[in-house]
Amino acid sequence: MKKTWTRSRQKSVWGVLFVLPCFLIIFLFVIYPLFYTGYLSLSDYNFIYDRAPKFTGFSNYAKMFLDSDFVHAMKTTLFFAVFDFSLLMVISLAIALLLFFCKRGTWLFRTAVFMPIVVPASLACIVFSWIFSENFGLLNYFLGTALHLPALARPWLTQPGSAMSSILVVNLWCNIGFETILFLSGLQSISGDVLEAADMDGAVGWKKLVYVILPNLKETYVVAGIWAIIAALKVFVEPMVMTNGGPGNATLVLYMYIYNNAFLYFNMGYASAIAFVLSGMILFFSLLNMKLNSEEAER
Amino acid sequence: MSAKKANRFFLYLLLAVIALIFVVPIFYSLFNSLKSQQEILSVNMTFFPHRPILDNYAYVFARGGKYLNYYRTSVVITVLGVVITVICSAMAGYAFAKLPFKGSGVIMAFILFVVTFPLAALLIPIYIMEYNLGLLNTAWGLIFPNVMNVLPFSVFIMRGVFKAIPKEMEESAEMDGCSVFQTWLNIVLPIARNGLVIVTVFSFYSIWGEYTMGKTLATEDSAMPISVALTMLKGDSWNFGVLGAVITMTIIPPIVVFLIFQKQLVEGMVQGAVKG
Numbered sequence: 001m002k003k004t005w006t007r008s009r010q011k012s013v014w015g016v017l018f019v020l021p022c023f024l025i026i027f028l029f030v031i032y033p034l035f036y037t038g039y040l041s042l043s044d045y046n047f048i049y050d051r052a053p054k055f056t057g058f059s060n061y062a063k064m065f066l067d068s069d070f071v072h073a074m075k076t077t078l079f080f081a082v083f084d085f086s087l088l089m090v091i092s093l094a095i096a097l098l099l100f101f102c103k104r105g106t107w108l109f110r111t112a113v114f115m116p117i118v119v120p121a122s123l124a125c126i127v128f129s130w131i132f133s134e135n136f137g138l139l140n141y142f143l144g145t146a147l148h149l150p151a152l153a154r155p156w157l158t159q160p161g162s163a164m165s166s167i168l169v170v171n172l173w174c175n176i177g178f179e180t181i182l183f184l185s186g187l188q189s190i191s192g193d194v195l196e197a198a199d200m201d202g203a204v205g206w207k208k209l210v211y212v213i214l215p216n217l218k219e220t221y222v223v224a225g226i227w228a229i230i231a232a233l234k235v236f237v238e239p240m241v242m243t244n245g246g247p248g249n250a251t252l253v254l255y256m257y258i259y260n261n262a263f264l265y266f267n268m269g270y271a272s273a274i275a276f277v278l279s280g281m282i283l284f285f286s287l288l289n290m291k292l293n294s295e296e297a298e299r
Numbered sequence: 300m301s302a303k304k305a306n307r308f309f310l311y312l313l314l315a316v317i318a319l320i321f322v323v324p325i326f327y328s329l330f331n332s333l334k335s336q337q338e339i340l341s342v343n344m345t346f347f348p349h350r351p352i353l354d355n356y357a358y359v360f361a362r363g364g365k366y367l368n369y370y371r372t373s374v375v376i377t378v379l380g381v382v383i384t385v386i387c388s389a390m391a392g393y394a395f396a397k398l399p400f401k402g403s404g405v406i407m408a409f410i411l412f413v414v415t416f417p418l419a420a421l422l423i424p425i426y427i428m429e430y431n432l433g434l435l436n437t438a439w440g441l442i443f444p445n446v447m448n449v450l451p452f453s454v455f456i457m458r459g460v461f462k463a464i465p466k467e468m469e470e471s472a473e474m475d476g477c478s479v480f481q482t483w484l485n486i487v488l489p490i491a492r493n494g495l496v497i498v499t500v501f502s503f504y505s506i507w508g509e510y511t512m513g514k515t516l517a518t519e520d521s522a523m524p525i526s527v528a529l530t531m532l533k534g535d536s537w538n539f540g541v542l543g544a545v546i547t548m549t550i551i552p553p554i555v556v557f558l559i560f561q562k563q564l565v566e567g568m569v570q571g572a573v574k575g
Contacts (some may be wrong), residue, residue, distance in 0.1 A: 007473070012478040022391035022450060023406060029447035030413050033424035040423060047427070098314050102307070114320035118553040119325065120508030120526045123546050127324045130331070130539065138327060142526045143343050173321070178568065185569040222570055237510050241530045258419045263515055268423050271495065272510030275419040282417060 040272035042144055047266035060273035070274065072249060073257040077233065080164065080253060084171055084232035089224065092176050093217075096183035117177040125241035128170045132156035132242075157243055160250035164248070167238040174238075175231045178222050186220030187213070219292055225289040233282050254278050325550065330358070332543035339539045355544035366545045369525040373549075375438050376524055377506045380445045384453050384502040385495060387446070392457025392494075393483055397469065407458070414451045420474075422515050429516060436522035444512045449502040452571045459570055460494030461487065497567035500560045504553040525549050 041060055043053035095113055099106050114126065116141045131138040133156075140153035156162045190213065198212040236255035239245055245252040245260075253275065262271035331339055333351040338344075359366050395407045425444055426435070434440035464487060472482040488495070513527040513542075520528070529545060557564065 011398045011479060012400035015400040015403060017395040018390040018394035018398060018483075019400075019403065019406065022387045022410075022454060025387065025443060025447050025450060026410060028428075029425060029444055030416070030421060033421040033428070034416075036424035036427075095314075098310055098317075102310050102314060105311075106314065109314045109318040111558070112321045114561070114565065115325065115554060115557065116321060118504040118508070118557040119550050120510070120553070121330075122508070122510040122526045122530050123549055124324060126529060126542070126546060127328045131324065131327060136340055136344055138323075138346065172542065178572075181565055181568055182572055198426075222418050227572060228418075233351060234419070236419075239515070255417070255419055259515070262423050263426070270429070270524070272420075272423050275417070275423065279417055279420045280490075 037275060040269050041276050042273075043269045045267075045269040047268050053269060056269070060270050061277075063270065064274065064277070069249065069252070070257065073252050073254045076164075076250075076252055077254040078234070080168065080230070080235060081232035084168055084235065085228050086226075087172055088175055088228045088231065089169070089221075091172065092179035092224065093183050094171050095176065095180045096187055097213075098188045099180070099184055102155045105140070114177040114181055116174055119174075121174050121237045122241050124174060125238055126169060128166070128173075129157060131243050132166050158247050160247055163243050163247060163251050167235070167242060170238045170242065171231070171235055175228070179228060182224040182227065183217070183220055183291055185226075190216045222290050222293045225293070226286045227288060229285045230282055233278065233285070301462045309452075325554070327357045328543045328550070330543075331539050332478040332547045334540055334543075336538065336540050344565070355540040356548075358541050359544050359548070363541065363545070366518075366525075366541075368521070369523060370545075370548070372438065372522065373507060373524040373526065376441050376445065377503060379438070380442045380506040381410075381499055381502045383442065383446050384449050384497055388450060388453035388457045388498055389488065389491070389495065390483075391454045392459075393461050393487065395454065395458045396461035397487075398479070406452075410451045410454055411525075417510050418448070422512065425512075426515060436517055436523075440516050440526065441513060441522075444516065445506045445509055446502075448512070449505045453498040453502060455571055456497050456567055457491065457494050460491045464490055493563060494567075496560060497563050500556055500564050501567065501571075503556060507549075507553055 005080050040053055042055060042057060044050070044056045044059070045053035099110055099113075130136075132142065134154070137156070139156065143152045144150040154162055156166045194212065194216060195208075198208050234255050235253050236259070239251040239253055239256055240259070243251045245256055255278065258274045258278065261267045261274065316454050327346070330346060332349050332355050333348040333353070335352060335354065338349060395403060429435045429440045460556075468486060468490070469482050472486045477486065509524070510526050510530075513524045517523045517527060520531075523531070525545070526549070529542065529549070532542065
């Protein structure tokens with residue numbers, strides 16, 4: 001009896017030791033920064049001129065409403081996120097369904113769709129800026145020479161509207177693979193009984209899809225939805241590398257505005273406050289998505 | 300029946316087109332790296348190279364010292380980052396699965412919660428901290444934040460793998476007089492090989508391609524990883540061929556690893572995303 005007691009005690013001591021390195025890293029680079037960002041968001045702190053942060057209460061948060069650049073970045077981000085989220089969910093689900101129904105011989109297609117997951121996003125952005133470039137870009141060449149529609153060719157990254165769509169396309173390219181994996185695993189976990197019962201009832205084709213398969217993906221919508229919300233709201237690499245927020249500030253998104261405030265203007269306090277707003281938005285929309293999907297499931 | 304067949308054919312065709320769109324950028328950089336500068340900028344441009352040449356690669360190895368430096372920085376950060384991640388997550392994952400202590404559940408839950416946090420909310424204090432410690436523009440200054448970034452997912456994967464190992468394994472090792480540490484090192488870790496593979500591959504491609512932290516914490520040219528440095532060249536160097544060669548050299552390693560370990564990685568990602 002005594003021996004097992006010492007063993008379990010020994011185990012918990014080892015447990016603490018085993019968690020320690022991981023905990024130290026998380027503490028230093030997550031927990032401490034989180035609280036410090038919270039404090040900075042309530043302070044005025046120019047990293048170049050000020051020796052220490054000066055507590056100013058909620059003035060940073062109040063300032064946002066009067067800051068036209070912030071309002072613009074917020075609008076841009078929400079506009080982008082709505083399209084990015086919807087397209088990401090719809091296209092990924094569609095590709096997952098295609099892969100699910102064409103069971104045989106799809107490994108090559110599957111690999112192609114998943115591959116962008118491991119390609120460094122910033123380098124993909126460089127390649128895409130070549131593709132979108134005006135004079136020797138692949139896209140304009142394709143439109144002009146292959147489709148004979150030179151009227152559609154344009155300087156994609158230097159016009160406000162098309163710059164936004166270009167960023168959207170690259171963000172989709174980077175994120176669809178992962179979302180497709182989630183949807184595909186959701187489809188594969190629908191039990192065979194459910195599908196068989198549907199077959200028995202004579203549900204085929206579109207009917208089977210709409211009445212049997214799609215409603216059975218509830219849990220997947222929650223998970224895939226959260227990742228899509230995160231991907232859409234924290235878009236940063238694409239505008240940073242491809243347009244630098246331009247033309248003008250047409251593609252200035254919140255994440256980039258945080259970066260600019262913190263690391264170009266060194267307004268650490270104001271940048272922290274915006275970072276908290278962005279984190280709050282991600283949390284809010286994730287919870288909303290979870291709630292909407294669980295309510296529907298209860299009905 | 301033939302309508303069904305036609306349907307099927309159409310679905311496969313659609314899939315093929317989608318798959319093609321997804322690989323075009325990858326092959327575009329590969330093909331550009333095999334073209335001469337004149338060919339890339341010529342009026343009659345083509346997707347495939349006319350006459351593939353290796354000049355651009357030769358240039359990188361002969362005179363592209365700065366590219367090789369960026370590459371080396373990335374290799375150092377990635378190798379050390381992956382090693383630390385694997386060790387830390389194998390230890391912490393085992394503790395959370397098999398060595399319960401007071402408060403371990405709370406810590407585990409918090410580590411999982413961290414996954415949803417945008418880096419933006421952490422980067423500013425990390426920057427100030429590293430500035431004060433003199434870690435900005437150093438390899439370690441990038442290694443630790445990168446490890447932090449991939450650690451939650453890795454711990455989660457390892458915990459799942461260790462949980463699935465029957466406790467009889469460890470009990471018999473105990474009988475033989477193994478200490479907890481010896482049991483972990485000699486008995487349990489070899490069985491958890493699959494999880495170690497997932498964590499290695501995942502942390503490898505995440506750290507290799509990381510941009511945001513690199514952009515923020517490495518502001519000097521000499522300290523930049525390749526994923527950041529190449530984006531800075533884009534404006535002043537329109538040398539597409541050479542840049543294409545460097546990009547291709549940078550995206551090939553993660554793609555090869557992905558092709559080898561695709562099955563484990565996809566399973567691991569589902570586990571990590573769904574439960575996490």
